[in-house]
Amino acid sequence: MPLQNKKAVKPLPEILRPATLDEVVGQEHLIGPEGPLRRTLDHGELFSFVLWGPPGSGKTTIARVLARASGAHLFELSAVEAGKDDVRRVVVSAQEHPQTPTILLLDEIHRFNRAQQDYLLPYVESGTLILIGATTENPSFGIIAPLLSRLRVFVTHPLEEQDLCELLRRAQKALGAQISEDTASWLIAHAQGDARVMLTTLDAAARLYGTVDVATLTRVAQERPVLYDKTQDQHYDTISAFIKSMRAGNADAAVYYLARMVEAAEDPLYIARRMVIFASEDIGLAQPTALVVANAVFEACRNIGYPECAINLAHGAAYLARAKKDRSAYDALRSAQADVRRYGALPIPLKLRNPVATLMRKLGYGKGYAKYDASGLLPQKLHARRYFPTAPTSAPPSSPQASSAQRNNPLPDENQGFNPVKGGSN
Template sequence: MKKPLSMRIRPKTFDEFVGHKDVLTRDFKEKIRSGNVFHLILWGPPGSGKTTLALLIEKESGLDLIRVSGAEVGIKDIRKIIEEAKKKREFFKKETILFIDEIHRLNRKEQDFLLSFVENRDIVLIGATTENPYFYIVPPLLSRCFLIELSPYSEEEMKSILEKGLKETGIELNGEAKDFIVELSRGDARFLLNILESLEGDIKKSFTKEEIQKFVLSKRIKFDKVEEHYNLISALIKSIRGSDPDASLYYLMRLIEGGEDLNFITRRLIILSSEDIGLSDPFSLVLATSGAEAVERVGLPEAKLILSELVLYLSKAPKSNKVLTAMKLALEDVKKYGNIPVPLHLRNPSVKGLKEIGWGKGYIYPHDHPEKKIEYLPKELKGRKYLK
């Protein structure tokens, strides 16, 4: 049985690696080749070369690499790997790279568990993620790693990868067909190679643009494309906003079955509870936050039930965007008028002498005098109404 195409044409050295020349500097390569591998977080969209780069670091450094998935590994597994790595370092003076694919799928407890071992360099950590690490990786762990952002491949780089794939598979494409596959893949090398690998199984070896179009449309491909990822979350949010519980539940299941990160879903639902429901049902924010915590604790498959309850509640809740519109109006004035001085009567005369120059003078404690009203906004904004 043939290996996947991506494995068959995977580069064996840094010099064979396509693209990311801003990352693969001379200094970077020399340090890796000397065995001086630092803790890394590789952040980039699907098919941008994160796994390939990690495996190249293994080859070029001469270190051993253990690869796990953040979606499947737990503390027990990590502890076992680290204990073996510590023994290897003690007896053979050789470090071990722990490569965690989808590191953003580790929960906070699992990430915290890694901290001391990363700090003591019991393992060399390399994590790969498609999600913004500043949102998904705990700051203490992130601060101990170098962050490398990998951009989608350029058109020329994709053409180079395509030519390697064509040579390996023996498939022939005319110029129009090549351009179509490159454009369709949008910088995702894995997607491009998956198309070629699917075509490789056909009796034919030569394809036109039209034939490839029909082939791609006829395949029911599990999403890993960035645009489909955002299309589905957009459909979920708009269905909830439009108070359609059935459509909301459908798109939620599409996301989960498509392998979407549950933290990404819950974060968007928390935002929606303020943006689209807000003051019409303030409990929705409490429920969304509580639901996010429950999902993280329980995990799949039971988390589907929790998310379903949350999505159905939010879709049935009364809708209001008053919080959003009020926030935008206030922000407009902040940008327009800049740092207007706080009125004297609202300032805190905490330091001796400030009271004498008018700080706090005229302020009325509303609990003692509910019948009296004072101005709270600066005089330049007198009469402004943000919440309508």
Template sequence: MSDLFPDNIPSVRSDPLDGDRPLADRLRPQTLDEVIGQSHVMGEDGTLRRMLASGRLGSLILWGPPGTGKTTVARLLADAIGYRFEQISAVFSGVADLKKVFETARTARRAGQKTLLFVDEIHRFNRAQQDSFLPVMEDGTVVLVGATTENPSFELNAALMSRAQVLRFQSLDRDDLEALARRAEAELGRALPLDGDARETLISLADGDGRAFLGLIEEVDAATGPDETLDHAGLTKLVQRRAPIYDKSQDGHYNLISALHKTVRGSDPDAALYYFARMLDAGEDPMFLARRLIRMAVEDIGMADPQALPIATAAKDAYHMLGSPEGELALAQVVVYLATAPKSNAVYTAYKGALALAKQTGSPTPPMAILNAPTKLMKSEGYGEGYIYDHDTPEGFSGQEYFPEKIGRQEFYKPIERGFEREIRKRMEYFGKLREARRDQSG
């Protein structure tokens, strides 16, 4: 639990009309010490505390999921340091709005008043709009505090990022939400009408979003009588499950597919199944997952288990045949198979090496011996001369040179001592000895 939240905060309701305001608004912290969570930036040694102690506040980008206090912290920062607070949303603002805000800030600056400009959803501004902040940040007209739920590395201009410090806000943990529940109980004047299991369920339904959690509490409070207590079943019947934080075109999507890929590569079937299930639960297209599993089979397993690719492809076909929800089980089977298979990226590395050489060396002619000679002229020019038909040799291996003379022999594929590649390595070593013997004979 955050050490910034006192356990015994009394009810803050002072106006009978407060009951008409949403609970999240009524419980909005009035000072930075009342903020729940984010102790890594708000604590005694946190970044914001050090800024405030120095009396200087630089521009910031607050990055984190919804309901973690970004807007509240921005407003309280302005109060704590004595700046006027101006707020706009990138969803509803355009160039004309920005010009008006900047001019107001300039007027205030001439009067000796500094401005903290809070921009919600700042990632929704286009490149030109983001660039418009640079002059007013540089000349001190505003201290910019932007809030975003998306990764600023991808969504914000490099110039803007270089002039602001990024602070990562984290989802509220279980203890933070429990503290928020106690504050809500003090405001409502009664304990939440939930037994222990139902209380834990409500906390899990919030998914780390404090604003959504207070909305769920309001829903429970409004729907229950003074002597009613809900159990887990009663609560789940009453409230709708919140959708997980996931946008198939944004950060949550890339975070989870990265986690799935790395847990498969790391041979952890349990963690891999967990991230696979999370993506399906959030509404991911199973065919996207099927395609990624096929990619894992060729990128991270390759010839260490040659069956990985046909099995992954078969699971994709099985999903097509069965549909949902039965088809997902075929994909889950592949997740386990790939995670427990021997790993090798030798083919992947070899391909990248061959591609790089192909790009660098242009178009050298292959050895004449391995070129077809369909015409008399080509035969007279030496096409196909000296070619050895491998099946006519005792070992089925001629050992002749296939690389262009301009390049010379190269080695891209280096099988490792795992899985089936151990056997391939033996074959290649055998072929290598035969090739050296033939070279010695011809030399």
């Protein structure tokens, strides 16, 4: 439908940017009546914190509203462009006006390097600065531990459909437009919880075409890439969900998470390697051909590549998800490793030692060895140890039918992990 106001002076997200907490949509767990940030403002007790969440979830908006409502001196910096000198100027201003709190709003705080974050530390600790950071990346990885320990971390979530609908209602009023239900549904689906994406796409269609409908939005938006960072949480969370779905026997969920990785152009060999590990760790003796299938998928990915190898990945994922499960080989290895760590290199029974010299034979090396006698092969201290059950079981480890190796042999502390070469699935 044609618009009455085609040429707004400001971008639509700026026109609609909230001035008060009551105007902010979403994040009720933080800014609702009982939310910690709402109560912080009501009680006038602002402190240093970081907002962590996906793009377009309102991190910077919430931080600005809180800072301005507090009456403090507000300085805004982007860690992408700012450096130590910029922070120093803020510190000097704060020291010159100690009677009024100074807030430093630092967007993309994870982009500051260690030296820059170290510089902030004493001023945050002393209260010279109230630091409000915003980040799309896990603060545990992007913020140094001494600084992070002095910040409270609040998580923002992608906006819900009703939140985006409310923003869309405000946008229609600002643009003087009426948007059809189909167009609204398209915009909300395209946004994937990101208010900025929705508003900028709508704004671009209005400015370029004077009409907002699915056709003009599609021309403007093209195809939006899946939110996925190959070095951060989305990468690890998605592969973890993929592995856990196969472990639970849910082929539908496994293929869904596989599709997310494929759409984000995740390295197919990375996915296939995890499937090879899974075949031995989680399926093992219950269905030994799983390892053959997983290796075949790996070879297919190496030889074919995208896009066709995605079919091989889906084939393998469905097979592994539906296969019987048995972790006895994995559990046995962990138990044996625990014994090696606990007792060190225990003496190997003499009958198993190789008598390559006369002296060795005189000392009893190889004496009593019989090819098919399975007794007395473990070191004496572990002579009664059993790492495997008498037969493979397809029962999950937590069930009453779980591996006897797991029941009878206490494992090392989980925090030690399984680390022949950083092994074990998520």
